[in-house]
Structures are given as structure tokens and as C-alpha cells.
Amino acid sequence: MAERLDDLDLTAFRSALGRFPSGVTIVTTRSEAGTLHGFTASSFAALSLDPPLVLVCLDRGATCFPDFMAAKRFVVNIVTPAHAELAMRFAAKGENKFAYGGFAFDEHGHPLLPDAAAVIGCELEEAVPGGDHVILIGRVRETRTGGDEPVAWYRGGFLRLGERAA
Ligand SMILES: Cc1cc2nc3c(=O)[nH]c(=O)nc-3n(C[C@H](O)[C@H](O)[C@H](O)COP(=O)(O)O)c2cc1C
Structure with a gap:
């Protein structure tokens, strides 16, 4: 069960991480030149209420x-x-990702999904190194909620939310 850190088994590490259920986000941005970019991320988390901060980890x-x-x-x-x-x-790499999915645009021209469970618009506050990822810290400027319930990601697959446990 216990694994020494100096010879950590990566498969076991990934498997342990997979036991942590998370939500799923699609994080988007628009460059100064107007090109659209985005990636799927499960590493989203709330960071601070005052000031309002969230984070998402992006692979370098x-x-x-x-x-x-x-x-x-x-x-x-x-x-x-x-x-x-x-x-x-x-x-997935190499796709024209924004050709699908019914995106709308916020007042800054950033793509958003109108039927998402929630949309959180951020200014990039800080990018903090974290190993092979960078932690993007966003100062929240606007939020909207609606749509269906969020989907969960668990052990490599999507799950609908189930019954409350308590
Ligand atoms: C459910 C799920 C969650 C993911 N979470 C993250 C994440 O939190 N951070 C990350 O950098 N990549 C994450 N990925 C992988 C990226 O979505 C993937 O590498 C993406 O292609 C990166 O965009 P690119 O085309 O610009 O390389 C996740 C993939 C899936 C399927």
C-alpha cells in the first residue's frame, strides 16, 4: 500500500489520483490577435472568497x-x-475545438457555453509554477449559473451526480 516517494510508481500515482472525483471544466481564452484557445480541465478549484480567486492547473x-x-x-x-x-x-490535440459546441462570447470576446452549469469569467492574476504544470490563478470578474447539473469525472470516465450521501 505505502509507496516510497523516491521510487514512486507512476501508474499507482495516477490510479490514486483517479480515486478523487472532480468536476469537469472547459477553460477558454482569446488572444489579442483574436484566436480562440481552450482545454478540458478537472484541476479547477476555488481558492479564495475575498478576494474572489479560483485556480486551474495547465500542463506546460x-x-x-x-x-x-x-x-x-x-x-x-x-x-x-x-x-x-x-x-x-x-x-484532444490538433482539433478545431471551437467548431463544435454552441459557444457564445462574453463582452471581451472570450468563448463561453451558455448552457454550462456555471460560467466563471476571470482576469489572470498570477501564473504560479507547479512542476510540469502552471497554476493559473484567476480573479473572478463575473459568474453565471444555470443549465443542467454538472458532470463528474471519476476513474477516467464521466458520471452523472447521484444521490446525496448525507
Ligand atoms: C477529464 C479531463 C481532465 C483534464 N484535466 C486537465 C487539467 O486539469 N489540466 C491540464 O493541463 N490538462 C488536463 N487534461 C488534458 C487536456 O485537456 C489536454 O491535454 C488538452 O489537449 C490540452 O490542450 P492542447 O490541445 O492545447 O494541448 C484533462 C483531460 C481530461 C479528459
Whole structure:
């Protein structure tokens, strides 16, 4: 069961991480030149209420990494079961991701999903190094909620939310 850190088994590490259920987000941005970028992320988390901050971790190896580092703003779309296929497209490289999915645009021209469970518009406050990822800290500028319930991600698959346990 216990694994020494100096010879950590990566498969076991991934498997342990997979036991943590999370929500699924599609994080989007728009460059100064007007190009659209986005990736699927389960590493989204609330960070602070005052000031209002959220975070999402972005792989340094992602194609969109330089675009998010250069961005002034980004949008976190918390997706529903209806967005599961779209979320897989945003997790795949080399796709014209925005050709699908019924995106609308906020006042800054950033793509958002009108039927997302929640949409959180952020200014990029800070990008903090974290191993092979960077932690994008966003100062929340606007939020909207609606749509269906969010979908969950657990052990490599999408799940609908079930009954309350307590
Ligand atoms: C459910 C799910 C969650 C993911 N979460 C993250 C994440 O939190 N951070 C990340 O950098 N990549 C995450 N990925 C992988 C990225 O979505 C994927 O590498 C994406 O293609 C990166 O965009 P790119 O085309 O710009 O490289 C996740 C993929 C899936 C399917």
C-alpha cells in the first residue's frame, strides 16, 4: 500500500489520483490577435472568497500553454453531461475545438457555453509554477449559473451526480 516517494510508481500515482472525483471544466481564452484557445480541465478549484480567486492547473506541454500565459483573461465553463463529448474534443490535440459546441462570447470576446452549469469569467492574476504544470490563478470578474447539473469525472470516465450521501 505505502509507496516510497523516491521510487514512486507512476501508474499507482495516477490510479490514486483517479480515486478523487472532480468536476469537469472547459477553460477558454482569446488572444489579442483574436484566436480562440481552450482545454478540458478537472484541476479547477476555488481558492479564495475575498478576494474572489479560483485556480486551474495547465500542463506546460499543452499546445495552448503559451496562449494562456499571454492571456489577460480566461473563462471557466463547468460542464454538464450534455458536454461530455465536447469535453473530450477539448482534451484532444490538433482539433478545431471551437467548431463544435454552441459557444457564445462574453463582452471581451472570450468563448463561453451558455448552457454550462456555471460560467466563471476571470482576469489572470498570477501564473504560479507547479512542476510540469502552471497554476493559473484567476480573479473572478463575473459568474453565471444555470443549465443542467454538472458532470463528474471519476476513474477516467464521466458520471452523472447521484444521490446525496448525507
Ligand atoms: C477529464 C479531463 C481532465 C483534464 N484535466 C486537465 C487539467 O486539469 N489540466 C491540464 O493541463 N490538462 C488536463 N487534461 C488534458 C487536456 O485537456 C489536454 O491535454 C488538452 O489537449 C490540452 O490542450 P492542447 O490541445 O492545447 O494541448 C484533462 C483531460 C481530461 C479528459
